[in-house]
Amino acid sequence: MSLQSHVLAGERAHPGATGDFSWILSAISLATKTIGNKVRRARIEDVLGELAAENTHGERQQKLDVIANNVIKSCLGSRANIGVLVSEEDEEPTVLRTRNDGGRYAVFFDPLDGSSNLDVSVGVGTIFGIVRLPEGEKGGVDAILSKDSHIVAAGYVLYGSSTVFMLTTGDGVDMFVLDHSIGSYVLAKRGVQMPDARQIYSINEAYSDRFPQGVQSYLGWAHKEGYSSRYIGSMVADVHRTILKGGIFIYPVSSDRPKGKLRLLYEALPMAMLVEQAGGVAITESGTRILDIYATDLHERTGVILGSTQEIAYFQEHMNKSS
Numbered sequence: 001m002s003l004q005s006h007v008l009a010g011e012r013a014h015p016g017a018t019g020d021f022s023w024i025l026s027a028i029s030l031a032t033k034t035i036g037n038k039v040r041r042a043r044i045e046d047v048l049g050e051l052a053a054e055n056t057h058g059e060r061q062q063k064l065d066v067i068a069n070n071v072i073k074s075c076l077g078s079r080a081n082i083g084v085l086v087s088e089e090d091e092e093p094t095v096l097r098t099r100n101d102g103g104r105y106a107v108f109f110d111p112l113d114g115s116s117n118l119d120v121s122v123g124v125g126t127i128f129g130i131v132r133l134p135e136g137e138k139g140g141v142d143a144i145l146s147k148d149s150h151i152v153a154a155g156y157v158l159y160g161s162s163t164v165f166m167l168t169t170g171d172g173v174d175m176f177v178l179d180h181s182i183g184s185y186v187l188a189k190r191g192v193q194m195p196d197a198r199q200i201y202s203i204n205e206a207y208s209d210r211f212p213q214g215v216q217s218y219l220g221w222a223h224k225e226g227y228s229s230r231y232i233g234s235m236v237a238d239v240h241r242t243i244l245k246g247g248i249f250i251y252p253v254s255s256d257r258p259k260g261k262l263r264l265l266y267e268a269l270p271m272a273m274l275v276e277q278a279g280g281v282a283i284t285e286s287g288t289r290i291l292d293i294y295a296t297d298l299h300e301r302t303g304v305i306l307g308s309t310q311e312i313a314y315f316q317e318h319m320n321k322s323s
């Protein structure tokens with residue numbers, strides 16, 4: 001079954017569905033196929049490497065960050081039910097239309113996460129979350145930061161040895177793989193479930209000395225227990241492995257990054273929704289459920305700990321003991 005027919009079938013099963021999702025998801029599907037193609041051809045088309053300029057967060061942008069951002073914005077920009085687009089690459093949101101003019105949804109995205117790995121052909125990905133905007137007059141940033149906005153779908157596309165699309169609309173996680181011969185995402189697994197336990201941790205351990213005491217204590221314990229370490233440094237690839245094989249992914253706050261590195265709206269929240277829908281847990285180091293955090297700033301950062309239920313329980317024991 002293709003992604004398109006899967007989404008349409010899901011909508012048909014819900015009386016009163018407006019077809020909004022199929023419109024938005026078909027735009028995301030088209031955008032990610034285009035980005036995947038660019039990623040595969042990047043060396044040939046000479047679009048690897050950094051741009052001379054930094055983005056608004058003071059980070060060096062890769063040429064492909066900008067290309068991927070433009071692709072998504074042009075695909076989503078034509079969908080009449082989208083009110084606002086929020087991208088990691090743009091300081092300001094793109095406001096397309098107000099809620100009263102039919103802009104029922106906001107889409108958050110990181111167009112090309114892990115892009116600094118592109119030069120060495122490591123898997124990178126696109127992350128997105130779809131948020132239903134509250135009724136009323138509000139539009140733009142106010143609507144997104146309102147406590148009445150709810151994430152209703154999330155997903156990522158991993159451009160790896162195969163191109164994988166993981167999607168949740170709140171009813172489990174489904175995995176699609178791009179069949180290049182027909183140009184469609186085809187359903188590979190319905191109802192993906194994360195294993196409850198697996199002795200693998202995924203963290204940039206070189207920063208250990210700067211992590212909170214509880215994180216250091218957890219790592220010391222995991223060493224003694226014989227855990228394995230797997231860290232690609234590309235969130236989509238690390239989270240994808242964690243969902244399929246189990247284990248724990250940790251990007252905590254640190255003394256030099258007191259708010260963490262990863263972004264709440266377009267990295268942490270979509271991944272948290274996927275992980276929970278796959279039967280896992282997604283929290284901050286203080287134990288707050290990521291899906292319960294409301295952003296106060298579009299580009300807000302947060303610590304991210306997600307993974308198998310048992311592994312998160314072990315992690316929390318160490319955090320609680322050290323607090």
Ligand code: AHM
Nearest residue numbers: 112113114115116204233234235236
């Ligand atoms: P980016 O959005 O600028 O690509 O940064 C996010 C990436 C994640 O993919 C990954 O988990 C993390 O940065 C790796 O950071 P570090 O190199 O500090 O381990």
Ligand code: MG
Nearest residue numbers: 088110113114
């Ligand atoms: Mg990113």
